[in-house]
Amino acid sequence: MSGQDHGDDGVSRRKVLECMTWAGTGVLWTVTGGVPRSLGIIDSAEAATAAAPGVSFLQISDSHVGFDKPANPNALGTLEEAVNKINAMPAKPAFMIHTGDITHLSKAAEFDNAERIISQTKLDVHYVPGEHDFIDEEVKLYRERYGRGTKGHGWYSFDAGGVHFVGLVNVVDLKAGGLGNLGAEQLAWLEDDLRGKSKSTPIVLFAHIPLWTVYPEWGWGTEDGGRALEYVKGFGSVTVLNGHIHQVMQKVEGNVTFHTARSTAFPQPAPGAAPSPGPMKVEDARLRSMLGVASINFKQNEQRLAIIDTPLQG
Numbered sequence: 001m002s003g004q005d006h007g008d009d010g011v012s013r014r015k016v017l018e019c020m021t022w023a024g025t026g027v028l029w030t031v032t033g034g035v036p037r038s039l040g041i042i043d044s045a046e047a048a049t050a051a052a053p054g055v056s057f058l059q060i061s062d063s064h065v066g067f068d069k070p071a072n073p074n075a076l077g078t079l080e081e082a083v084n085k086i087n088a089m090p091a092k093p094a095f096m097i098h099t100g101d102i103t104h105l106s107k108a109a110e111f112d113n114a115e116r117i118i119s120q121t122k123l124d125v126h127y128v129p130g131e132h133d134f135i136d137e138e139v140k141l142y143r144e145r146y147g148r149g150t151k152g153h154g155w156y157s158f159d160a161g162g163v164h165f166v167g168l169v170n171v172v173d174l175k176a177g178g179l180g181n182l183g184a185e186q187l188a189w190l191e192d193d194l195r196g197k198s199k200s201t202p203i204v205l206f207a208h209i210p211l212w213t214v215y216p217e218w219g220w221g222t223e224d225g226g227r228a229l230e231y232v233k234g235f236g237s238v239t240v241l242n243g244h245i246h247q248v249m250q251k252v253e254g255n256v257t258f259h260t261a262r263s264t265a266f267p268q269p270a271p272g273a274a275p276s277p278g279p280m281k282v283e284d285a286r287l288r289s290m291l292g293v294a295s296i297n298f299k300q301n302e303q304r305l306a307i308i309d310t311p312l313q314g
Contacts, residue, residue, distance in 0.1 A: 178219025
């Protein structure tokens with residue numbers, strides 16, 4: 001798996017999280033006590049069978065449409081490859097979540113191109129912004145397209161298949177070093193949104209920057225993310241989906257499973273493996289193995305959501 005586990009050694013034994021990663025034909029993973037363990041190679045048919053039935057949805061992230069530097073001179077092209085892979089899936093997911101950085105420079109043409117490609121999936125798409133989507137002069141292009149009916153800077157919630165989904169915005173008021181920030185208004189809304197929900201309701205939080213602290217030296221975390229996590233700690237099943245760091249990382253803390261997704265545009269270095277984050281140039285033959293999408297499946301009466309990470313090329 002192209003990521004690291006950051007589970008705490010002291011986490012007690014818990015129910016198995018089935019987390020499946022396709023790399024070529026596929027690797028079946030379980031996570032027990034926060035530690036991923038491979039169960040061996042399986043073929044894609046078995047992986048697809050394992051993911052169904054139940055509510056399934058896709059996560060896509062960090063498309064960076066408009067990026068054209070050496071790390072990937074054609075980010076729009078690899079987004080289209082990801083969409084083709086989605087369209088070839090044998091079972092159509094219920095909807096898709098995009099966890100931000102749709103564009104690279106918040107230009108109208110970039111948003112238009114992204115919409116043209118992503119709409120080819122014919123799926124409902126639920127967006128949250130990345131910091132690259134909020135840099136146009138009037139900071140309005142994202143909101144005009146995706147902010148209608150949302151609160152504040154674009155946060156909202158919805159229900160699907162017995163799961164409560166909450167889209168959060170943590171890229172408006174970045175803190176020292178680029179750390180994300182939710183802010184008091186959004187946190188108060190989140191507390192109110194969750195009030196009255198049954199503790200057996202599965203919760204999915206999704207935002208661009210990780211809500212957990214991955215690597216604060218690079219701004220890979222959310223300064224007040226712990227406040228948001230306090231509001232969900234009483235729920236039996238919580239999944240937190242993020243992008244921003246362009247690589248798969250996971251950890252499990254009690255009832256909360258954290259998962260960050262690959263980019264469809266370019267990889268970034270592992271925490272501390274380079275002087276700073278940013279687009280990482282790799283051999284052309286390796287690029288597509290480091291880009292991809294994630295498919296998430298919820299089965300009634302199971303505590304965890306199963307996640308299949310699919311690279312563009314195994």
